[in-house]
Amino acid sequence: METHQSQQPGQTLNGAESLVKTLLACGVDTCFANPGTSEMHFVAALDRIPGMRCVLGLFEGVVTGAADGYARMADKPAATLLHCGPGLANGLANLHNARRAQTPIVNIIGDQATYHRPLDAPLTADTEGWARPVSVWTRTAQRADQVGADAAAAVQAACAAPGGVASLILPSDVCWDEGGRVAAPLPPLAAPKVSPDAIEQAARWLRSGQPTLLVLAGTALREAPLADAHRIAAATDARLITPMSNARVSRGRGRFAVERVPYSGDAARAKLAGIRQVILVGAPPPVTFFAYPGKSPRPYPEDAQIHVLARPEQDLADALARLADALGAPAVPVPDGATPAVAPAGLAKGAVTSEAVAQTLSALLPEQAVVVEESVSFGRAFYPGTLHAAPHDWLQLTGGAIGAGLPLAVGAAVAVPDRRVVALQADGSGMYTVQSLWTMAREQLDVTVVVLANRKYAILLGELAGVGANPGKTALDMLDIGNPDLDWVKLAAGMGVEGARAVDMESFADLFAMANKRKGPFLIELVI
């Protein structure tokens, strides 16, 4: 093992110190943390060694979701610091979302000393077993002189295309034992390019004249590859689409847009009717979110052919650019967002509707905003309705595990402190990781939180209606969160975040414009 220069000859380090120095050497300089007793030597090492920004979350779901949001915007991983199996467990739902987003995260879980684990003390749990299903790489460090190398391997694994969660379990004695060795960064495992054959074959499919759908995901949703996808579409009449939920889409005025597969299976099947071939670009074949009795779980025609241009771990931008070239597809201009038909129509007035909120967002969204959307049912108009807003990135709940939105906003704001983060947050989901507000206040993050307060699990009321018969009191009670009403302005104040309530579009526009100009966080409870 080569020793990195950040360790001086003859310098004695413990395992924790070698770990921190290795992470820094590998470019990991941000740690979202909720430490416990078994991590005290790691905390002490963070204290002694300058260079790591530590951001505290009051709950592990905040920590892991923030690490996800950070890497989506920073394009490099943060570390987490979690406490034992149960601390990991609290962070699993957002690690599940990160897995679906293919987000690189160096997920560090402090744990019992190697020799203490067999004694089955109260906090001992199956840390590895819980980590593995969300991780591309899982390892329990065993020795202080190897934990540096373990950390370098974790960073490499997390960053290997397309990105994923690398879980490093860190027994406390591995931290406190002397003999730590700082490891050099391992070479990045970049995305391999697709073969020339694959490009040629895709060009043949596209020239076949069959109604064709190109499904784009992952890094294909950045500005340049989207432009190339539009060259392909214009040259071949292929249709472009993305999954319903994506880690990050670059969009807004001057950028190419792509529709999403609708959430509703019926709407999705209607949209994809007539498709004869589906070409996947870093995406899985479309699938409905849930199954429903008697309905196909695939939203495309049963006899459509499924082809793969590029797998998720391949270089998607390169594949699209080469395919466009192979088709001889000329550059196409971005559709003009300034035409009256699609231009922002100014501020909406009056009653709060999904479309009205989208209109006001479209008019007022700051340049280069990061929109974190976990709007669930009410937000149906937000995505299409903000197509011509100022250029922005749009981050979504990728794994369906609600409670991602506010943590993602924390992480994004840490990653890109010069950009405003706008969190469009359903109330029921927001309560899952409401502790995020405290971290926003503590770090004075530039986040505008818009809580869409409908005071019910509205999406489930729709689903229940689909099941049949008139729902009775028991069912309605299980889907109604309005008894008692949550008061989000008080919740925010309880965690040090200023807030106010909007009940119509005029007050929303005033508050939204004001909030986006402030330093630090502000919460708007939008009663819908």
Added chain:
Amino acid sequence: METHQSQQPGQTLNGAESLVKTLLACGVDTCFANPGTSEMHFVAALDRIPGMRCVLGLFEGVVTGAADGYARMADKPAATLLHCGPGLANGLANLHNARRAQTPIVNIIGDQATYHRPLDAPLTADTEGWARPVSVWTRTAQRADQVGADAAAAVQAACAAPGGVASLILPSDVCWDEGGRVAAPLPPLAAPKVSPDAIEQAARWLRSGQPTLLVLAGTALREAPLADAHRIAAATDARLITPMSNARVSRGRGRFAVERVPYSGDAARAKLAGIRQVILVGAPPPVTFFAYPGKSPRPYPEDAQIHVLARPEQDLADALARLADALGAPAVPVPDGATPAVAPAGLAKGAVTSEAVAQTLSALLPEQAVVVEESVSFGRAFYPGTLHAAPHDWLQLTGGAIGAGLPLAVGAAVAVPDRRVVALQADGSGMYTVQSLWTMAREQLDVTVVVLANRKYAILLGELAGVGANPGKTALDMLDIGNPDLDWVKLAAGMGVEGARAVDMESFADLFAMANKRKGPFLIELVI
């Protein structure tokens, strides 16, 4: 499979309906729930079939912790209803605590339809893999005509001595398919009695004259077995002790007391110095919570003999009674709590200290209160200081996964609505499952929440000091939750719970006395 009478001949049920009817037939009539789309047919069945009390939690950690608190007080399981792998994941930490408490829970996790799972839709996760480490029994239902039998098996497994989490994963098509069959309850698997040989052998150990420790846990901590343990101790000079954290201890005036193994390894080793033999009664051998460099993880002398009177799954009360008889140990009177030396000293005045709070609790605790204690560092005086309070049960965080206290209080209050629940809650831990307050308001549960607001992870500051050197800003920042200060009165108000702040012992006593007389919940933020 015998069909239970609650299914009429010729009656057609879907799987969900047969499941609900089977649970009711098995005596499970309370369901803590946070449902999602895949559970809509189960929700619809709960709606159509009367008899199940459904209690909604806004986060799954509330749901699973409430199911734990419920069964600790009701001595029978509740059901949970969780949504897919990530919903389970959010509830795992409190299921870990329930596992350590040996609490019976019928843990129902709705999931993707059997035929949808292979399609790997966004919410699909390794539900079974996550459930197994906390469960004594895990099964994924496969067919509507078998899910009734699955449910009966789950109840039997959860209740098999000493009790545990039985996880039943419920694909949505198993719920909606027709052909459900209600299953009859399976015979309970009661705790087997220890053999006559084991009793005789234990009597010989106790008569040996060696300094002996009896470690009591689980059901040995109820009133009658504690009295028998005291007969044994009085007759043999054996010392009695319990683990630091226990699911439920019956205590207070007129009842026998037992000390706990101290949390600190040094204190525990000092207390157990000189012990030559350890006899386990439903307890594991004592172990320190964490390992520390150079210190033994066992708090008893290395050469002490470890003996087992009864394993956790055996009948502990019977074993203690028979052992006391075998020793010819006469009944002993409960130590008189009314002597001046130990009687409550009235209400404490002035500054808020751990001892002062214990004194006031001791004076004001309502008869038959259920005390849920997650006081972490500040609560050191609470347990010894309330020995002579009115008779009560004391429930603790058993698995070290913080965030159990408020959910346990929810569940206990649902289980024993005629008793006051007093939650002694550290602030840092309370934030983990702060959503519990909303359920308390919604169900108007008789809970007095006392938040011990020290605005730091105080226990970790102690641990950090143990690691060495003066902590710097990075370390202190990671252990300080006072920037910004949490305002618990506002947090409570945001969820519909009335509250007030106490800054000295006089205001605390006034608020505590008032709160305990009210209907419904009240929160006291005690600034310490």
